[in-house]
Amino acid sequence: MYQLEPIAALATAPGIGAIAVLRVSGEGAIELTNRLFKGKDLTQQASHTAHFGTLRTETGGIIDEVLVTIFRAPKSFTKEDVAEISCHGSEFIIQQILRRLMQEGVRLARPGEFTQRAFLNGQFDLVQAEAVADLIASDSDASHRAALNQLRGGFSRQLKDLRQQLIDFVALVELELDFGEEDVEFAHRDKLRQLMLDIRRVLHPLIDSFSTGNAIKNGVPTVIIGKPNAGKSTLLNALLNEEKAIVSDIPGTTRDVIEDELFLDGIRFRLIDTAGLRQATDQIEAIGIERTQQKMRDAALVVYLFDGPAIRPDDLDEVTAELHQSGKPYLLVGNKADLMTETKHEALSPILANEQVIWISAARQTHLDDLKAALSARVRTDAAVQTGSAVVTNARHYNHLIGTDDALARAIAGLDAGVTPDWLAMDLRVALQHLGELTGEITTDDLLDSIFSKFCIGK
Numbered sequence: 001m002y003q004l005e006p007i008a009a010l011a012t013a014p015g016i017g018a019i020a021v022l023r024v025s026g027e028g029a030i031e032l033t034n035r036l037f038k039g040k041d042l043t044q045q046a047s048h049t050a051h052f053g054t055l056r057t058e059t060g061g062i063i064d065e066v067l068v069t070i071f072r073a074p075k076s077f078t079k080e081d082v083a084e085i086s087c088h089g090s091e092f093i094i095q096q097i098l099r100r101l102m103q104e105g106v107r108l109a110r111p112g113e114f115t116q117r118a119f120l121n122g123q124f125d126l127v128q129a130e131a132v133a134d135l136i137a138s139d140s141d142a143s144h145r146a147a148l149n150q151l152r153g154g155f156s157r158q159l160k161d162l163r164q165q166l167i168d169f170v171a172l173v174e175l176e177l178d179f180g181e182e183d184v185e186f187a188h189r190d191k192l193r194q195l196m197l198d199i200r201r202v203l204h205p206l207i208d209s210f211s212t213g214n215a216i217k218n219g220v221p222t223v224i225i226g227k228p229n230a231g232k233s234t235l236l237n238a239l240l241n242e243e244k245a246i247v248s249d250i251p252g253t254t255r256d257v258i259e260d261e262l263f264l265d266g267i268r269f270r271l272i273d274t275a276g277l278r279q280a281t282d283q284i285e286a287i288g289i290e291r292t293q294q295k296m297r298d299a300a301l302v303v304y305l306f307d308g309p310a311i312r313p314d315d316l317d318e319v320t321a322e323l324h325q326s327g328k329p330y331l332l333v334g335n336k337a338d339l340m341t342e343t344k345h346e347a348l349s350p351i352l353a354n355e356q357v358i359w360i361s362a363a364r365q366t367h368l369d370d371l372k373a374a375l376s377a378r379v380r381t382d383a384a385v386q387t388g389s390a391v392v393t394n395a396r397h398y399n400h401l402i403g404t405d406d407a408l409a410r411a412i413a414g415l416d417a418g419v420t421p422d423w424l425a426m427d428l429r430v431a432l433q434h435l436g437e438l439t440g441e442i443t444t445d446d447l448l449d450s451i452f453s454k455f456c457i458g459k
C-alpha cells in the first residue's frame, strides 16, 4: 500500500452551509491533523471513530469546534490514513483550517486526486473510478442507477477475468514464436477461438448499450416532427408548460430551434423542436425533406404528430410507411382529437390498423399523460435500462470496447485462415491493450491526468 504525501481539500460543495467537510489523506494525515486539534489525542484512536474537539491557530486561538473522523490505512477511501474534519460551513473557517494544514506540511489536493489515489491503491479499477465522477454528476434516476452499477463493479470485473484468460493464451502463442521454424502449437486453437467468441459475446451487449447509456447520461434526444399546423408548438408548450414556442395560426411562425428538457419517470428527454424546417420553400414538411431527415438522424426517438381532422388517409399512409422505413423508434401521435369525427376515425382506421396511435388534444391538453407514458415506455423497453444491467455511458470505454472487438474479429478471421502465430499474437496484443486500458490495468500518466482532472477538487 502506497501512502503518498498528505493532501487536503474541501470535500463538500463550496459556499455557505451548516457543515463543511475537509478531507486530509496521505502519510501522517492523522498526526498532522492532531497538531491543530485540541481534545483527545487522535493518534491514539482507533480507525472509524469520530472525535469532538477544537481546531487551533498557531497561537492557540480557537478556529472552530469540529468533529474529526479518522480512518486508518488501508481501510479508507484512498486506502491511506485519512482524517475528515467536519467544521461549520463558513468560507472563513475553511480557509483558516486549510491554511493551518498547509503550515503543517499538507498540500492542497488537485482535482480528483483522492479518487486517483484510491485507484492507484487498488480500491477500484478505472471504470469504477470514472463512475465516481458520474455518480456525483448524476441528475436523474436512470443516470444515477447506471453510475451506481458501474461503481459496484459493473462490467469491468467480468472483462478483467476474461482478459486474464486471454493473457494466458497470448503467452502460449508467443512461446510458439520462440520455436521459430518448428511446427509447434502450445495454444489450443479451438479453445482460444472459444475464448475469443466468449469475450465478444460479453462485449456486444455493452457496445450496444452505449447509445442507451449515452442517452441516459445526456438525455434522450427526442424530436417532434409533423406538417405545419399539426400542432407541434402547441404540444411542446403543453409538455413543457411554458410559453417557449410561438403558437400561431399561421404556419411557419416558430422561428428558433427550441431545445428543452422533460423529465419523465426519471428519464431525461431532450426535446428538439423543428422550427428550422419552416424555411423549406415547398411548405410541406415531408419526412423526405433533408432537414427533417437530419433531425431524425440526431434524434433517438421520433414523435410524429399529425393533424387528425385534416390529414388525408393517403398522406397518413405515406407517413407511416416512411416512419417505418427510417428504422427509428417512433411514436405516432394524432392531434386535435377534440375535432375528430366518427367518420374521420373510420376513414383512417384501415391505415392505422397496424400502428399504435396516441390520440391527444394539444390545445386542450387532454391525454397528454398517455403520450408521456408512451415516451418513457419507449425508452424503458430497452432491457438494459429496465433490468439495471451494465450500461456503457462513457465514450472512452466505448472506444476500447470497439477496439477490442475489432481486434478479436481479426484474430478469429486469422485463426480460420490459418495465419502464423506472429500475426495471431499481434491481434491478440491489440485486444489486450484495449481491454487493459479500459479497466485501467494498463495506464499512462497522461490518461490518468486527463481522467482525474475532470473531477472536482476534493473528490
Ligand code: GDP
Pocket (backbone or CB within 6 Å): 226, 227, 228, 229, 230, 231, 232, 233, 234, 235, 246, 247, 248, 249, 251, 252, 254, 335, 336, 337, 338, 339, 360, 361, 362, 363, 364
Ligand atoms: P405547428 O405548426 O405544428 O407548430 O402547429 P401549432 O402548434 O402552431 O398549431 C397550429 C394551430 O392548431 C394553432 O391554431 C393551434 O391552436 C391549433 N391546435 C393545436 N392543437 C390543437 C388541438 O388539440 N385542437 C385544436 N382544435 N386545435 C389545435
